[in-house]
Amino acid sequence: MPKVSSVIVPYASYLRVYEPLAAFPEPERTHWARYARRPDRPSYQDELRRSLADLLPTPPVPVPVHESSDAFVLELDGVLHVCPWRTRLRGWQALAELDDELPRPVLEAVLPEVVRLQAAKDYERWRERNPDARPWIRSATWQVPMDWFVLVSDEERTYEKGTAEVAPLLRYRTPMVQARRRVARGLRALKEAMDEGPLIDGLLDVGRWLEEFHPRSLVELDYGGLVHTLPAGHLEDDHSAADVAAGIQALRAGDGAAAGEAYARLVERWRTVRDRRSAN
Numbered sequence: 001m002p003k004v005s006s007v008i009v010p011y012a013s014y015l016r017v018y019e020p021l022a023a024f025p026e027p028e029r030t031h032w033a034r035y036a037r038r039p040d041r042p043s044y045q046d047e048l049r050r051s052l053a054d055l056l057p058t059p060p061v062p063v064p065v066h067e068s069s070d071a072f073v074l075e076l077d078g079v080l081h082v083c084p085w086r087t088r089l090r091g092w093q094a095l096a097e098l099d100d101e102l103p104r105p106v107l108e109a110v111l112p113e114v115v116r117l118q119a120a121k122d123y124e125r126w127r128e129r130n131p132d133a134r135p136w137i138r139s140a141t142w143q144v145p146m147d148w149f150v151l152v153s154d155e156e157r158t159y160e161k162g163t164a165e166v167a168p169l170l171r172y173r174t175p176m177v178q179a180r181r182r183v184a185r186g187l188r189a190l191k192e193a194m195d196e197g198p199l200i201d202g203l204l205d206v207g208r209w210l211e212e213f214h215p216r217s218l219v220e221l222d223y224g225g226l227v228h229t230l231p232a233g234h235l236e237d238d239h240s241a242a243d244v245a246a247g248i249q250a251l252r253a254g255d256g257a258a259a260g261e262a263y264a265r266l267v268e269r270w271r272t273v274r275d276r277r278s279a280n
Helices: 028-036 044-053 087-101 104-110 113-129 146-150 176-193 198-210 224-228 232-236 240-252 256-269 271-279
Strands: 012-020 071-076 079-084 137-141 157-160 169-175 218-222
Touching: 012 071, 012 224, 028 071, 028 079, 087 113, 087 137, 146 176, 146 198, 146 240, 169 176, 176 198, 176 218, 176 240, 240 256, 256 271
Parallel strands: none
Antiparallel strands: 012 079, 012 137, 012 218, 071 079, 157 169, 169 218
């Protein structure tokens, strides 16, 4: 369970893929095998602290100069699974989305245009040399995208209340084969009920991303810093994945009223987070 930090935790959720060690080519496989034995592996909070620290210099460092050699590691049924941070790649990708996330005056104050333009040029050159690169981690601020909930089921939910020293935790983990199957089923139901929409677009995008990984990978949906935006009782009662599954099942059965009720529960549950985002 993550420790409560004195650093303000970004209100972000995460979708992570943990690939089995055998999926990595050498010499990376050996690196991760040795890395997993380290007793001082950094935590989720350490990744956030490093990212925030890079924004303090003048000018700020929006993207690390070197790619991270760290990862999140878990072992399941004797099989080691690894989720590389790839902080540099994710930093470049996040920069491309900032124009839609922040008002121009705020963006200029945080990351001046000259810094953003240089980072974009660096990324373009890097992509020419690494056209097939993809991140193992996706993030979303102030929300959990609805299409992420399609990948998991309520039975895979883990909730821990937390204490004065330890933050609460809410996450889901599922085998890759299950996540892909749910994407396919969800897309069929949605396309039969509607011609297009953001949920369909999101599922198509996340489905293509999942196809990039080993079929015996694990998929993790982590509420991350969002646990700090929801009152304890609301967090404990949050079963958003069950509501999404109920809505899709209702669409498959042709029951528009039940699908609407499931969607209304989701909207009401996440209203608190949207209100806090607006206040900020």
